[in-house]
Amino acid sequence: MTEPLLKVRGLKIGATVYPPGEKPHDIEIVHGVDFDLMPGKVLGLIGESGAGKSTIGLASMAYGRGGVKITGGEVHVNGRDILQSGLKDVRALRGGEVTYVSQSAAASFNPAKQIMEQVTEAAIRQGKFAKKEAEARAVELFRKLGLPDPENIGSRYPHQVSGGQLQRCMTALALCPEPDLVVFDEPTTALDVTTQIDVLKAIKDAIEATGVAALYITHDLAVVAQVSDHIMVLRHGNMVEYGTTDQIINAPREEYTQALVSVRSITHEEKAPTAEPILTVSGITARYKGTNFDVLHDVNVQMHAGQTLAVVGESGSGKSTLARVITGLLPPSAGQIHFAGRQLTPDQPSRSIEDLRELQMIYQMADVAMNPRQTVGTIIGRPLEFYFGLKGEAKQKRIQELLDEIELGQGFQDRYPAELSGGQKQRVCIARALAAKPKLIICDEVTSALDPLVADGILKLLLDLQKIEDVAYLFITHDLATVRAIADSIAVMYQGRVVRYGPKSQVLSPPFDDYTDLLLSSVPEMKLGWLEDVIANRKMESAGN
Amino acid sequence: MHPILKLVAQRLALGILLLLAASALIFGLTEILPGDAAQAVLGQSATPESLANLREEMGLNRPALTRYFEWLGGFVTFDLGNALTNRLPIADQISARMSNTLFLAFWAAIISVPLAITLGLIAVRYQNRWPDKLISGVTLASISLPEFMISYILIFFFAVQSLTWGIWGWFGMSPVAFPSFASISQTMTLGEKLWAISLPVAVLTLVVLAHMMRMTRAAILNVMQSAYIETAELKGLSTFAVIYRHAFPNAIAPIVNVVMINLAYLVVGVVVVEVVFAYPGMGQYLVDAVVKRDVPVVLACGVIFAAVYIILNMTADVVSILANPRLRHPK
């Protein structure tokens, strides 16, 4: 039997934290993790934020980011314990035997240097290749990774290529020195969904072609299922489960893994449209001040009371701009909006209090959607006071009712947002919107910043509340799984236009237009071999290339 | 035209506009405020007739705007009018003093710039260890004192008490006190001049060193915390290679910026230091004129100081534009 390329035993990692106004102290973030990685194999590290997966990945290069220190255990690479090696040996390892691909290639490339110089630097400096050879190898990798104009792209500067291309360049950078192991740290997370699968495929092909071993770190089980041979599930710095990809996806043993696999299991029966629409957007065209192009072109959608319209699209599709037009923050250059039987004025300041009250909004980042200097009680209480003049006992009673509705118990009234978890913050934002007794809530990517299990809880809550309060949701998202879970009707947006619109069952059934096909097929599915099938059957190139 | 040239041209145009606006503001201030040049010349006991005559003679009765443009026309041809107090042409006075001031500022800059950058690098290299803490402690102390205080402390200990006398002995030299007055003349050799200005140069160096070092440290730290530095470290490069190949190309623009801003600061520091050391420069001339309420001299000196300050700040901006890779290599 061959020796493992990477052997990790009892790995413990600590960090120094600096709580405000207190003395800094050390905490442990990884509590003894063991695993092996055989040459040429791919191990997926999966977990939610704070699981310690990136930290473990970097530990295989004997590197701790910021105040992070490896406090115990052994990390063997090619049979040597790198934690016992001197700085010189560690430097020979980094960029030689083990290389790294980060989440944000845009930040990880030096803005002042050409791409080629950066891609070949490690290979040349580590003495693996001469300059000429390294450059030839880089061009070969650019070609393998599907970059346009592979001969010349190296002479460009990082800001001159797109995000998806730069992420491929980063992969070339990692593969150029012919390493034994590459650490991929969420390499596709920052990309748009249609770009993501191209990059994912390019990475997978490059791994197969070069026979390199890899640690693939991500929070998305469906993504990791496409590239890895084995998967290790992590939570709070501990290993939860380890197994082959097939076993983890199809027969998870641990409860936590089962939850991760079955996430987005919400089923939602589509409701039939009612006679009277609550919101009608007709012929909206809009552009931002000081620009000379329209971000929205002739947008027409309709939604019905107590139902959910999902507006889905990638970044730059104009979906958030549509929300700004409806709320009156960006008056359109053409078109009208009718809401609850009235025509809304184009700009928010001129709208009546009644219009403002009945149209509420929930934001993506709950962190910045709440004033950090106000307590939960003040945040939820203000709309009650402002719209209904509630005071004292009556207000307190209503706040508690709302807190109960969002499943937060007693004692939350006096807390500040900083004392809440991510999911709790978003719940408070939901309560603030509900406090106004609105007819329509615009939800702008409300689950995108949350871990999958937490996001799932929020979606369930929103669906339950819709039944109780009979409120309509305009749900803006890039995530098709969310759309499937929650929508009654769907509008697909692409480059400022609605390219497909109708009831959910209709929009999600063939025949598709090219863009909807691309978008639908790009959502990673928790199925082995899915990636290859999709690439083989696509009709259209993704937008990010 | 290359977009970067356009940006630079825009910045230069803005600089010229700013220079004009600043001169107008300073001219305007001397106009609006309740001081009267004729009164200042003749004193409180002047008769109304002689005041009126002098006003007529000095052209004070014509509209302010006309006089501003006349003054501006004179300024660009280096005809600054006559001082109120001694009726001598201001331009003659200034030209000799300006070269003295530049001489002082030049030597302070020559010493402080490399020193500040070196110390800044040391502070970053030993971040949060004792050299960094010592440097920031000394910096905090020197920022907390006005220039004239530092001057007198240096005079007290190096020109009068001569704490350093013993040190001269180590080098086999007889003890000499540093000059506490920086009198300087055309006939002196360069060595004599430098000896004369040794203490003022030391004060100015101390004053700008602190700011410059703090800002250099912050600029380099900012670069060192970038993700691309982590990439370089994960390529297994040595600390030197990381700094030289990846940090330096990105840090150079902010550092040049820091230097320019501090040179501008130096120009102002000169005013006070010249007064302390009775150095015959522009600063002393300006303060003298303020005390004597000699408005034309104040106006001329004030505008020159402001212009130097504006030009240095403009240079800093232009350097930042030129050094930005995104602007240099547009898409």
Next chain:
Amino acid sequence: MTDQATTNAPSEPSTSGLAKAALAVSRIPLSALVGLFITTTYFLAALFAGVIAPYGMAETVGQVWEPSRLGWLLGLAPEGTPEPQYWLGTDQIGRDLLTRLIYGGQTTIFIATMATILSFTTGSVLGFLAAVLGGWIDQALSRFVDLMMAIPSLILALVILSSIEATVVTLIVLMGLLDSTRVYRLARAVAVDISVMDYVEAARLRGEKLGWIIFREILPNALSPLVAEMGLRFIFMVLFISTLSFLGIGVQPPLADWGGIVKENKEGINFGIGAALYPAIAIATLAISVNLVADWILNRTTSLKGGRG
């Protein structure tokens, strides 16, 4: 982030107010405590100058430049000299130097405090308005401030003081207004940062009036960086007024202030008499203390501001 915070029961054992206060003090770093202590001492000395000063401000009590008792006690005086009478000795016309320093501190701290208050009220009110209203008001104010800041404050002050009489009031107004440009920039920048936050947008969408948005949403979040900046501006004012007085165009005699004391006693330096150096120690210790406090406030609050616990 996970939802683990849910498990934290909100009920903490209730502690007495005194214990809470003690806990709060014990969490303040030592440097900030020292800074707080010295700053408070200086302000108290300024407030009660008339009570604690041993002699009258303009009272001549002894010979010219008598040696200091403090120096004698520390063994700095030559062997065999008798113990001097005055703690810090006397000044160039025989006034008690300690008394002069206490009164000088009163003037300096008073002018600096008033100028800081003026600078802050003007600068932050205009800065907030510019940030919230935007449009031409913002443009006009910001361009004017750009112009003011293109000229060094000292040069502008010199130009202005060549035309007007320097009194305590004119000095406060002059320094306060000149410096308000810097506060304006900071206040505007902070307010712009905050006013694009989603929670401010949420308040706007709710239909809140300008008053609520400025005072309830923006101000509480802008306060901490502004308070920290206030410390730095105060130090700058102390240095500024001292410089002006030293140049002879600031506080005029017979009033004492720290810069003026240096000017009066500077001739002594050349005879090895350190009377002019005492104000240096006073200014430096005050400035460093305020700096330490400001640093602490800034650190404490920036970490709170993010609130991504």
